[in-house]
Amino acid sequence: MSASTFPDRLAAACARHGRLCVGIDPHGASLAGWGLDDDLAGLERFSRGLVAVLAGHVGVFKPQSAFFEAHGPDGLRVLQDTLADIADAGATSILDVKRGDIGSTMQAYARAYLAPGAPLAADAITASPYLGFASLAPAVEAAAEAGRGVFVLARTSNPEGAAVQLAIAPDRSGDAVAQQVVAAAAAANRDAGTPLVGLVVGATLPVLDIDLTGFDGWILAPGIGAQGGRPDALSRLFGEAAPRVLPSASREVTAAGPDPARLRERVARLSDACAQVAVSS
């Protein structure tokens, strides 16, 4: 793992398979759509089945931890197996856990998901900065050491998010909270000498109300497809940052299953659309 860095592995996976990120959201309704019960066996068949069918067709998978935690300790074991399957498929995993804490507690999260030998190791995790971006430092440090990455929530598409993310920071900069997250992520990447800190920015924002100038990392953009986001809108939304956007689709992909041919066809179509996401002229 430490033989390569997360930005290198991600770039290689995207070069091979495109930038489409397939979200693994084993929600009860999605399991039912595959004829599966909303139990541990259904969780496993859906999650590991999805990776098996799409291995070699997708560069990035994003399992959502909440749906595994909902099944208790055994659900975490399925998550562990799913993460191993993704690695075996030569793809990159971004584990969506949105953890955020301070000091030794944040270190413990890093030990769980990022550090060398982590029991639930992913190539990268998502993190939440309500306790301040700087409180996430133990995760960034563990990621640097292990050649992994951290995607920090910056600006999400849900309407309730603006109340926090667009609040004006108390430091006289006049910048919004989300803008300060962008700046802190850019600074962390400069310090690390490699863009191991990415951002989460919603794909369905009507306009991009933060400035990504100077940020050289990856941007995870959830919400493609069933949640309303369209790949062809991403070039306009993200401007010059568009080539570093990872458009993420979950139900839009899995709704085509469980038939393997239809799943791969859906992924190919979305991947083609995402390949067009570039700097708009």
Place this chain on the structure above:
Amino acid sequence: MSASTFPDRLAAACARHGRLCVGIDPHGASLAGWGLDDDLAGLERFSRGLVAVLAGHVGVFKPQSAFFEAHGPDGLRVLQDTLADIADAGATSILDVKRGDIGSTMQAYARAYLAPGAPLAADAITASPYLGFASLAPAVEAAAEAGRGVFVLARTSNPEGAAVQLAIAPDRSGDAVAQQVVAAAAAANRDAGTPLVGLVVGATLPVLDIDLTGFDGWILAPGIGAQGGRPDALSRLFGEAAPRVLPSASREVTAAGPDPARLRERVARLSDACAQVAVSS
């Protein structure tokens, strides 16, 4: 569980044992202090041993999920057992997970920790509002249904927290983000007809820079003892809200172990100090 509500159970536990909340933070250094290895067996002996020794002496325990997640799926099983031990001891559990997400994902977290039949059921969990307080609604609804509670991060003591928590909300109210969390929690409790939404406010803030007037729920105040917080400072810090503060101590308690008599003596001393936390004259 639904036979009673979380606020009722918490009030009864505090009436019996006082308001001291004992944090269960199975950090490697704490395990070493008890002569335990930082492995699964050490995790279990520390966490369940602490509850066994303090059963009947403490009304509220706060296990920190990160230290259990660090041991993978088996660590979650120890957490599950520890939560069951707390319930068996007649005490109240506040599981510190700081989860925060939207829609069906937040529902999945509620299913994991709060809903009837949750595999990792706690009396209450902590939640993080970076995606907006309103995004936590599925957790609040599940808690209401199951007679459980949610403590939402408002204002934390770590210096990095101010950048987000004291940012000024974009709605022309002029209120800080943390102040809006207080208002939203108060409104949620009015809607629910019972104070099932609590707040997390750091015990080591030099001054309380949010106004708790009108908030009638419980206030979890971590940081007593080893982190620098003193029970006798809480009356001054929290003013009229002081009688609803749950002072939380972790290392300050566990550093007295593993000797049972010394652990109980430490808890008795801290409980006495916390019993003095009332409205300052």
